[in-house]
Structures are given as structure tokens and as C-alpha cells.
Amino acid sequence: MKRTRIGAIDVGTTKVCTIMADTDGSIGGTRILGVGIVPSHGLQKGMVVNVNEAKESIRDSIRKAEQVAGFKLESAFIGVTGRHVVSSNNRGAIAITRGDQLVRPTDLRRVLEVAKSVKVPGDRKLLHVIPRTYMVDGQEGVKNPIGMHGFRLDVETHIITAAVTSIQNLTKCIRGVGIEIDDLVLEPLASAESVLSDEERQTGVILADIGGGTTDIAVFKDNTIYHTSVLPVAGHLITRDISVGMGLSFELAEEMKKKYGNVMPNQEEATDETLTQDGHSVSYHDLSEIIRIRVDELIRLIVLELPHTDYAKLVPSGIVLTGGSANLPGIAELGMDVTHLPVRVGAPVNLYGVSDTLRDPAYATGVGLLMWKLRNEDANDIREKQSDTGLRRFMSGFFRLFK
Numbered sequence: 001m002k003r004t005r006i007g008a009i010d011v012g013t014t015k016v017c018t019i020m021a022d023t024d025g026s027i028g029g030t031r032i033l034g035v036g037i038v039p040s041h042g043l044q045k046g047m048v049v050n051v052n053e054a055k056e057s058i059r060d061s062i063r064k065a066e067q068v069a070g071f072k073l074e075s076a077f078i079g080v081t082g083r084h085v086v087s088s089n090n091r092g093a094i095a096i097t098r099g100d101q102l103v104r105p106t107d108l109r110r111v112l113e114v115a116k117s118v119k120v121p122g123d124r125k126l127l128h129v130i131p132r133t134y135m136v137d138g139q140e141g142v143k144n145p146i147g148m149h150g151f152r153l154d155v156e157t158h159i160i161t162a163a164v165t166s167i168q169n170l171t172k173c174i175r176g177v178g179i180e181i182d183d184l185v186l187e188p189l190a191s192a193e194s195v196l197s198d199e200e201r202q203t204g205v206i207l208a209d210i211g212g213g214t215t216d217i218a219v220f221k222d223n224t225i226y227h228t229s230v231l232p233v234a235g236h237l238i239t240r241d242i243s244v245g246m247g248l249s250f251e252l253a254e255e256m257k258k259k260y261g262n263v264m265p266n267q268e269e270a271t272d273e274t275l276t277q278d279g280h281s282v283s284y285h286d287l288s289e290i291i292r293i294r295v296d297e298l299i300r301l302i303v304l305e306l307p308h309t310d311y312a313k314l315v316p317s318g319i320v321l322t323g324g325s326a327n328l329p330g331i332a333e334l335g336m337d338v339t340h341l342p343v344r345v346g347a348p349v350n351l352y353g354v355s356d357t358l359r360d361p362a363y364a365t366g367v368g369l370l371m372w373k374l375r376n377e378d379a380n381d382i383r384e385k386q387s388d389t390g391l392r393r394f395m396s397g398f399f400r401l402f403k
């Protein structure tokens with residue numbers, strides 16, 4: 001069977017991760033062929049603030065991945081995040097005017113076109129228009145209306161827009177290193193692909209990707225996206241708290257956090273042991289306390305982002321934490337204490353090929369960017385295409401596979 005090459009670049013606040021793979025169109029049939037991870041420069045809170053610096057990091061990351069894969073990366077799926085991303089739920093409706101009143105695939109396309117024609121201000125760009133559910137003649141909750149009879153078809157969509165300037169800075173970096181953009185994908189949607197189970201999406205779950213600069217949130221319910229948002233609070237703030245609170249440089253604070261950080265130290269450990277690093281001594285108790293207070297607050301902020309306060313009913317599967325900061329020991333326990341919901345840490349699953357380094361929560365977005373396309377191919381997602389040629393090349397390969 002013919003295989004198609006695909007690529008993904010997660011341009012994060014702390015690292016750039018390029019993944020190259022080939023696929024037969026299924027997740028199980030996707031093999032990772034090259035991975036390139038480098039520290040990122042020129043980014044703040046998920047956004048490019050220095051194009052030249054960011055470009056260099058991206059270039060380095062691609063070069064590394066290409067060396068492993070043994071071929072050149074031509075195009076890739078790119079993640080988008082930042083406080084400028086705004087999401088809302090919207091509706092579109094059309095009349096079914098043909099004599100037999102039968103809903104056909106063309107009607108689905110038509111109603112999505114209507115939903116997509118929402119007014120977006122000139123400084124914003126439509127990133128995703130994702131159909132959530134359909135309604136036929138007022139009958140709600142229809143997952144697939146094709147073949148039903150009716151006079152009127154409504155669609156409920158989740159719409160995500162982003163600031164044009166932020167997108168331009170990002171796309172400039174990617175195109176500047178000679179890579180075509182297959183599509184721009186909101187990062188929490190990507191992360192969800194690599195760490196959530198179908199069951200979690202069905203019953204209701206919050207996915208929180210706690211990175212360096214941002215915490216990306218996506219809520220799923222009834223197998224569809226319910227809510228997305230981005231908080232400008234994540235690992236960097238934890239490190240800054242340690243740095244300010246203990247009088248350490250940012251670098252040393254970061255080192256201490258990763259080496260000793262624990263939000264739920266057990267009692268013996270918490271009785272004040274002294275930690276020494278590069279000639280600086282800090283109390284283990286104080287370090288844990290500083291981290292715990294910030295993470296406690298962050299978890300509260302995550303659930304406050306939910307549109308409903310009846311959390312147990314909305315998200316019975318609770319919270320799945322991912323992103324580099326989900327590596328903090330004790331974070332799931334603290335999450336359960338604070339929210340009284342089930343909480344687990346999620347790392348990418350279903351990986352094949354040269355993928356060992358990717359089995360870490362920090363790579364949920366990168367891996368998810370690859371999977372997102374495979375999963376959403378038939379979901380009627382009519383995202384605005386960023387680069388028609390790249391996407392078309394990819395899609396035509398795809399359709400050939402299925403013919």
C-alpha cells in the first residue's frame with residue numbers, strides 16, 4: 001500500500017519539536033521516521049516575538065529531524081496557541097428545498113459553508129469551524145443527518161479565531177525556512193489527539209496541556225469539542241516564583257524545579273531537608289510549597305474556564321494533564337484534591353517507529369499534530385486552508401489511498 005509522508009512542527013515557548021513520519025492513513029499505520037527537538041528562542045507565551053530567532057530554532061529542529069529521517073521535510077502541520085486565540089459556539093441553518101426533502105452530503109457542505117461565513121473582524125483569522133452536532137427540523141443532537149428527511153438543517157459549530165498578526169509571525173518563520181504549511185491547528189486540539197481515549201471524549205473530559213508559557217485547554221463531551229481556551233500561566237511562572245521566592249537565578253530555579261520539584265511531598269521528605277545545587281542551598285519544604293501554591297491556583301483556573309460549574313456532570317472523566325509541566329511529581333494527586341475529579345497525566349500513546357523520546361507529556365502537541373489530520377479527515381471540518389497546494393497534495397494522496 002502506498003504510504004504518504006507527513007510532518008509536524010510544534011513551535012513551543014521552551015522547545016521546537018519537529019516530527020517526520022509516513023502513514024498509510026491510519027494511526028496504527030503511522031511510523032515516526034525522524035524527530036528533532038531543540039530549545040526555542042524568540043517565543044513568549046506561545047507566540048513568536050522575534051522572527052529571526054524563532055526561525056533559527058525551527059531550522060535547527062527541522063535539520064535534526066531530517067538527519068534521522070534521511071529525507072527532506074517539505075510541508076508540515078503547525079500548532080497555534082496564545083492568548084489571542086478565541087473560541088465560541090455558533091449555528092448555521094439552511095432550507096432543504098429539493099422535492100424529496102432528503103438531506104444529502106451537498107447539504108452538509110452547504111450548511112457548513114453558512115456556518116463558516118460568520119463575520120470575523122479584519123484583524124482576526126478563522127482557524128477552525130468544527131461541526132459539533134446537527135439539527136433536522138428542530139430535532140436536536142443528530143450526529144449524522146445524511147439520509148434523514150426534513151425542511152430545515154441546522155449545524156452547531158465550534159469556531160476558533162486567532163489574531164492575524166500572531167499567525168503572520170508564525171507562518172513567516174515556517175515559510176522562511178522553506179516549509180509549506182499543510183494546516184494550522186489549535187494546539188489543545190492537537191494534544192487531545194495524542195493523549196485522550198475515545199471513552200474520555202465521549203463521557204466528558206478536560207484536557208490541559210501545561211507547557212512553559214501557556215496552559216492550553218480543550219473540553220470534550222459526547223465525542224465532540226465543547227470548549228477551548230488558552231491561559232497565559234504555565235511552567236515559566238512556577239520557575240519565576242521559585243526564582244523570586246528563593247533569590248535564585250531563573251536558570252537555577254528551573255534546574256531545582258525539574259530535579260527536586262514535588263507538589264505532594266510525603267511527610268518524611270517534607271521535614272526540612274536542605275537541597276544544594278551549584279553552591280546554593282534551599283529548603284525542600286519551601287521549594288515544594290512555592291510550586292504547590294502556583295499549581296494549586298493553576299488547577300483552579302483550569303476548571304474556572306469551564307462554561308458550567310457542575311463539573312462532575314459535565315466531565316465525569318475528569319482532567320487529563322499533559323505538557324512538560326505535567327511531569328511534576330504529585331500533580332495528579334493535587335489535582336484530585338483540588339477539584340474532586342479524577343485526574344491523570346497523559347503522554348502520547350500509539351507510537352511506532354523512532355519514537356522513544358516522544359513518550360513524554362511535553363510532546364503531546366507534536367505527536368497530536370500528526371494524528372489530528374488522520375482522525376479528522378472525515379469529520380467535515382472545513383478549516384480555512386492556509387496553504388492550498390500543500391494540503392491538496394496531502395489530501396489527494398489520502399484519497400488515492402482510500403479509493
Ligand SMILES: Nc1ncnc2c1ncn2[C@@H]1O[C@H](COP(=O)(O)OP(=O)(O)OP(=O)(O)O)[C@@H](O)[C@H]1O
Pocket residue numbers: 011012013014015016045046081210211212213214215234235236239254257258259261323324325326327328329361362363
Ligand atoms: N520534570 C519536570 N518537572 C517540572 N516541570 C517540568 C519538568 N519537565 C519539564 N518541565 C516544565 O515544562 C515546561 C515546558 O513544557 P513544554 O515542553 O510542554 O512547553 P512548550 O510546548 O515549549 O511551551 P508552550 O506550550 O507553553 O508554548 C517548562 O516550564 C519546564 O520547566
Ligand SMILES: [Mg+2]
Pocket residue numbers: 012013187209211212323365
Ligand atoms: Mg506546548
